[in-house]
Amino acid sequence: MEEDRSWMYNGRRKRNQVSADWILKTTDFLDRAFSRDTSGDGVMCPCNYCNNTRPQTRDTMRKHLFKHGFRPEYTVWVYHGESDSDPTRDDVLRQRTFDEDGDAEVHRMDDMVDDVRDAHISVEEEEPEPIARAFYEMLTASNQPLHAHTEVSQLDAITRLLAVKSQFSISIAGFDALLNVFGALLPQGHKLPLNLYEAKKFLSALNMPYEKIDVCPKHCMLFRKENSEKTHCDKCGESRYMEVQNSYGEKKQLKFPMKVLRYLPFIPRLQRLYMSEPQAKQMTWHKYGHRYHPNKIVHPADAEAWKQFDPDFSEFASDARNVRIAIATDGFNPFGMGAASYTCWPVFVIPLNLPQVFASRNTTCSSV
Known part of the structure; x- marks a missing residue:
């Protein structure tokens, strides 16, 4: 009780x-x-x-x-003995949701929640940086029950509902209507958000930033930095934006770019890898991890190219926490073979420090 x-x-x-x-x-x-x-x-x-x-x-x-006085809503003492290592914690506040087919969307949502829960408070005197502070507040919120008569936490409830929305492509209006119905059925004082906006705001600490960059339709240049105000490509002269023609035959640019690059900044994602203590330890696995097959290449660090890199860049290699990455790209058509050969060119950035079983989970992708 x-x-x-x-x-x-x-x-x-x-x-x-x-x-x-x-x-x-x-x-x-x-x-x-x-x-x-x-x-x-x-x-x-x-x-x-x-x-x-x-x-x-x-x-x-x-x-x-x-x-x-005590900070608001600190009724589960996660920093004073009731941590995620307590044996009862998973039974009380962590109830995983799996559909009959083990839906991948729900699994990914659970992994995301677990990553947040793995975050640990620093014992240093200075204030945490804003990103870390948001994670710590999320960690506290994850332990708040949805209401006084349930064992499901507020974070679990919201992530489960968002997973269902994504799985069944529920519209915003439909999702808001469901939240209104659930809210009316729950006891007074519950912590379920009123609408999708409030739900996403609650999970804002989980968001990772990305940047949309306008691109020349023929891939000649990016319209960014010193070229951010240009309306035509310097090399081929193609219009940056879609054009329409009026009754006089004059072309006018609309504010809709012809092609867009979605760039996921790499640095915030590297910082997130080090916000979880267990995962931060895994970031040094390439150097300190145990090989069960010492005579086989089980990690890129066992290859000759990696071993040659270490003496060539000894200062970088001296700290196992320095991140080594691999970059891969290839085009594919997400709309079927009936259309153009290639419509997307994702660029995958893969941290190689991790054991290979974790590397795929932490791959960063940008695409045109």
Whole structure:
């Protein structure tokens, strides 16, 4: 049965005005939190000011809690003993959804949620960078039950519904209508979003940026940086935008590009690989990973080209965390063989540090 922790907020009306029950249970909380502090470096402070981002001593944390109170909705103490390593956590707040065929869309959504849950708080004094902070807030939210009478977390509920929307191609209006029906059926005070916009906003920490770049229809140049304002290709003279002809035979450009490159920046994706402690360790596998077949090439690091690269670039090779990548490209036609031979040319960027079983999951792709 879930422990009632409403005392964290009901027992403190304002600064230094707290109930005896609040003092007693806050002391118990401090005892529990600092019983795990074997290093003496302090414990993440859950006050409304530190927001679980700064380690503090017991005395300082006690003062902060009296002054600022607990951060909102911190009823599952993920930073103070109720971490994702707890044996009951998967049973209580993690209920995977699989359809009868083991739908791949649901599996991918579950993998995405797992990646977020793998994120670990830094024990350093400075504030986390904005991307990391968003992940940590998402981690906390993932442990909030959808309502008081369920074992399904808010994050699980939203990701499951979005997976179903994608699987069955539900329209935005249809998805919003479903959320309204579900919301009316749930108990008062539930945390299900009102519409698709609110659902995507909740998952915004999972989003990865991408950039759309206009391209010459004949692939001569990109309209970016110093060429971002040009309307025609410097080499072939082709129009950047679609053109229409008026009744006088004059051509006019519309604001619809003829061809677009979708570029997924590589650096944010590399940063995400290092935001999960288990995955960050895997990023050094190429150097420290165990080979069960030492006489066979089981990883590109076992090949002669890799071994020759290390002495040629010894400074880069000295740190196993430096990322080595492979780039591959080929064209394909997503609309069937009846159309043009090639309509898409994806460029795949593959991190080679990882064991090969993980590398395919973390491939970055840009396409024209």
